Amino acid sequence: MDFAAQVDERLHNLAKPPGSLGLLEQQVRQVFLAWGSFQEELRPRHIIFAADNGVVRSGVVAQLSDITYMQSVHMTEGTSAVTCFCRCHGIPYEVVDVGIDSEDAVGVDRKIARGTADFSVQPAMTTEQFTRAAAVGRERVEAAKARGCNILSFGEMGIGNTTTSAAVLTAIAPAGSAFLVGHGSSKGNYRLWFHKEQVVKEALQKYEGEIQTPEDALRCVGGFDLVALYGAMLACADVHLPFYIDGFITAVALACAVKTHPAVRQYALPSHISREPGMSAALRLCGIDEYDVPIHADMALGEGTGAVLGVVMLKTMLYAVGHMATLDGINGEAEERHRRRMEKGAEHQDDR
Numbered sequence: 001m002d003f004a005a006q007v008d009e010r011l012h013n014l015a016k017p018p019g020s021l022g023l024l025e026q027q028v029r030q031v032f033l034a035w036g037s038f039q040e041e042l043r044p045r046h047i048i049f050a051a052d053n054g055v056v057r058s059g060v061v062a063q064l065s066d067i068t069y070m071q072s073v074h075m076t077e078g079t080s081a082v083t084c085f086c087r088c089h090g091i092p093y094e095v096v097d098v099g100i101d102s103e104d105a106v107g108v109d110r111k112i113a114r115g116t117a118d119f120s121v122q123p124a125m126t127t128e129q130f131t132r133a134a135a136v137g138r139e140r141v142e143a144a145k146a147r148g149c150n151i152l153s154f155g156e157m158g159i160g161n162t163t164t165s166a167a168v169l170t171a172i173a174p175a176g177s178a179f180l181v182g183h184g185s186s187k188g189n190y191r192l193w194f195h196k197e198q199v200v201k202e203a204l205q206k207y208e209g210e211i212q213t214p215e216d217a218l219r220c221v222g223g224f225d226l227v228a229l230y231g232a233m234l235a236c237a238d239v240h241l242p243f244y245i246d247g248f249i250t251a252v253a254l255a256c257a258v259k260t261h262p263a264v265r266q267y268a269l270p271s272h273i274s275r276e277p278g279m280s281a282a283l284r285l286c287g288i289d290e291y292d293v294p295i296h297a298d299m300a301l302g303e304g305t306g307a308v309l310g311v312v313m314l315k316t317m318l319y320a321v322g323h324m325a326t327l328d329g330i331n332g333e334a335e336e337r338h339r340r341r342m343e344k345g346a347e348h349q350d351d352r
């Protein structure tokens, strides 16, 4: 029996109606297949790539870009949403500074530049910067693997990165795809939203001749966080490490990675559906349907909040797989109990 058949048999034989744990079962199945073995313990790590985006100078966000630096510092101190989620569940994490606009680095210092260039004026980064950012992602995954991690979750922090993600997605999605640009962290600000759409549209016209591949799109209109995520996801496929994506930004990085190297899909687990309108389109490019996503909770924070919740669900499910009674066992017990009850019933009838 090949390993996939063994996994199916094991899950099918848990003491519950087959398939009744829905996506939890499907995800634990995917993780066993990614590992190529049954492992009982989850050794997670959450990796957050943080960077600033030059396109904020085109007025696409309402927030100060200084929030990238401040929130990344809070992450290292454990006082951001995602790092509270991690601490609550004992999940180790790291913040990787791939390009925060600050003199001092935050967390793991892999700063490539103090933010990207404004893509409405020039390509977001040079080819050399692209290569370095992708290598940072790969290096962090290899380091996690060397530490013995068997599951990763990815998050990001970067004011302006819903604009870079929408621009990359527009470049790689089928022509004419609608609703790829969203409100980002400025929910309900329609003036900003229209402007953002315009900035994305004009940039894609500007780089039309230059963008042929997902990598071109990431370099011209992406960000260092997106590129590091992209490099990290490619590396996960190479070292057989399954990983959870989070919201819109990580979904766009995944769409690029799957387009470049389709095997990445086998290692990628969706966690939640972001409120950003482009989320579903990005997932569909990866072959993931909205119904394949376990958490529909109107979240749109980023940082990897949904991804960490995915890890928590997986840990719960893995424990259940390791400790649940079997269907064969419970069926046998039920038959035995039934037989004894019938015998008892017959004895009572004899008594009468």
Ligand SMILES: O=C(O)c1ccc[n+]([C@@H]2O[C@H](COP(=O)([O-])O)[C@@H](O)[C@H]2O)c1
Pocket: 061, 062, 063, 156, 157, 158, 159, 160, 161, 162, 163, 183, 184, 185, 186, 246, 247, 248, 249, 250, 274, 275, 276, 299, 300, 301, 302, 303
């Ligand atoms: O992950 C998402 O789906 C998501 C949706 C909206 C906002 N965000 C977070 O908010 C920031 C980007 O929003 P914005 O408006 O500055 O482009 C960035 O730090 C992301 O982590 C993240």
Ligand SMILES: Cc1cc2nc[nH]c2cc1C
Pocket: 063, 067, 071, 156, 157, 158, 185, 301, 302, 303
């Ligand atoms: C406060 C704040 C926290 C964030 N975390 C991720 N993106 C964010 C954007 C803002 C504005």
